[in-house]
Amino acid sequence: MSIKRALISVSDKSGVVEFARALADAGVEIISTGGTKTLLEQSQVPVIGISEVTGFPEIMDGRVKTLHPAVHSGLLAVRDNAEHQAQMQELGLSYIDLVVVNLYPFQETIEKPDVTYEDAIENIDIGGPTMLRSAAKNHAFVTVVVDAADYGQVISELQAGGDTTLETRKRLAAKVFRHTASYDALIAGYLTEQVGETFPERLTVTYEKSQSLRYGENPHQQAAFYRAPLAERGTLPTAEQLHGKELSYNNIQDANAAIAIVGEFEGPAVAAVKHMNPCGVGIGTSIYEAYRKAYESDSTSIFGGIVAANRPIDSDTAQMLNEIFLEIVIAPDFTTEALDILKQKKNLRLLRTGVQPSPETRRAAWQYTSIAGGLLVQETDVHTLQADKLQTVSGREATESELEQLQFGWNVVKHVKSNAIVIVKDGMTVGIGAGQMNRVGAAKIAIEQAGEKARGAILASDAFFPMGDTLELAAKAGITAVIQPGGSIRDEESIQVANDYGVAMVFTGVRHFKH
Structure with missing residues (x-):
């Protein structure tokens, strides 16, 4: 087999012109739709419209264009099945060997603070996931790409042998089903929230990999760090690391605990954390005073700890922080002078959250705790004492x-x-x-x-x-x-x-x- 025909329809058009041009140079016929087709034509990449394949116009503002037997038979036909081959010939249908699709930007849409329900619904992709699932199911014969990061490998294998390897197609198919599952989980979560369901009969959640970790709580445990797609600013997954070594599993646990503590206070506050427990917490009229109190709370246990502040770190505070060994310092921001001081320690991790946490910025979110064979779900404890x-x-x-x-x-x-x-x-x-x-x-x-x-x-x-x-x-x-x-x-x-x-x-x- 070889890749002779490709269908390309993408919302994120990063790198698609170069990819399509490489396909065309390799003799691959390209089918496309809507804005992707227009972009390829403007870039002088040979392309035919989806209507030329289906014999039917794109209708309903593009809602219906690829949901057609001429498309899905070309994707789902089992190439070594004689009956399937006969039906394809009898109906004058052609195979599609490569599908390149990414989906309407549903997540980006619902992230907008002023998004309307109607706009969110309009950005639920139907044809895209259907093509992806069809192609991924038939990965024994069809290559499917949902991520621009995979363009290079597909072109490399195509140029080397005219087709991708089965191993690559399996990997890409698994990636597609992860992608569509995540996409559907976001939609399910949004609609569930809209109708006020608290604990639905099925829980669908999704997370994006943020980084691989060297190990978990102990060196013999594998681990990785994932973030929620709609993670709020001021939380650890959205913090910017300005300096220091990569975060470890235990660093992340402790840092999350430290941020939560200082978020309890309206005025300047500092928390030092070890093993997810505070070893010192201080409040004051300035962040310097708050840190001094946190340090003096337990000047022994703070050594090698994680320190979080709910105000920017200034040079005086940085100077005091630099006097002992710390793993991490977390703050909404750092002055230039403070950064110069703290960066003198090459391994000290500096995290900028960009948001001043306080009781007003917290909201109840869902907290998930895994158990053997199951999951416990509860609201995060954000109760504020009056x-x-x-x-x-x-x-x-x-x-x-x-x-x-x-x-x-x-x-x-x-x-x-x-x-x-x-x-x-x-x-x-x-x-x-x-x-x-x-x-x-x-x-x-x-x-x-x-x-x-x-x-x-x-x-x-x-x-x-x-x-x-x-x-x-x-x-x-x-x-x-x-x-x-x-x-x-x-x-x-x-x-x-x-x-x-x-x-x-x-x-x-x-x-x-x-x-």
Whole structure:
């Protein structure tokens, strides 16, 4: 076999003229449609219109042009099937050996902030996916190209032997079905959202490969990084890497966690993360002050960590950042002076998100967690605590200063692995107990880390106290105020302990489990 006849119809016309010209030079007859045909004619590439093949005009504004037996029999005919050959001859039909198609820009259309429903629907391609699927199904005989990156290999093989290899056709066919599946998933997702379906009977999601990774959590695990096609600005997949080594699997996990933490705060905030838990969080009147507090929260654990800021990094902050070993620094932007300082460390990864994160910029998205044989889906936890929703349950009310620290602690504790206890003072974390099997254990770790700084500090718990022991431990360490969800059948026990020690305690009515 050899490639003698090609059908080309593309929305993305990058490189198509050069590709078609190389086909024509190799003696391949080219069929085309609409704008592609016009472009090839203007470029002096020999081409015949689809109507000359079908004997039927393109109608309905081009909606119906390739949906015709003269096209699909040429694609689907099994070349070594005698009956198929006889039917092709009897009906005067010709084979199509190569299909080059890419689809209407549905994703680009729905990305527009002002897109209308009608415009989105109009950009759902029907004929293109149908031709791609037909050609890909019959890849034993037909070459199908959906990506301009494959033009070079097809031409190279054509010039070398008159046809592509079966191995290449299989690879290209698999790529086509991935492409059409992704295209349909985007359409399904858009329409599902339009009709307000929350958990449809079938979940169709798609992601695009961003980069291969050297390995996963450990060197013996393979890994890659994928991004959602409609990923929002300010998220890690849309960040620009300005300097440093490639990101690793663990870098990406930690960086994502760090961005989420600083997005909790309206004012300047910095979070340092290790193993997806914050080891230090600080807020202040400037990003320099916020970083200094985050650093002083735990100057040991921050070493080799990931630091995220919700304001641009200036030269003074960069100078302080440069004093220790860090894996990554993430910020909305960097001053020129800050970049000059930070780039002195060749391996330090610098990521610019381009967006200042805050509670106002966050929105609930879907969070996917794979399990063996399945998938858990839930909304991302973007709950924001409103001060007027707090319920004071102790005899003593929290002071205005304590209330500010309680809200700060609550914003941090939601990002700590459960069971989680966070102790904060003066706009910085001073003790963090993460991922313990019981709440007392988490409190002991946080209190030990805080040391003398626990006196006059406040404590935040991601879930309720099942009994009064945690609160008693905190009160004896000098904690003056506590924020927790409440809701235990033994709340009265904790309330009594708070009153016994003069601790102010507020309930949020919301918990933040993080497994």
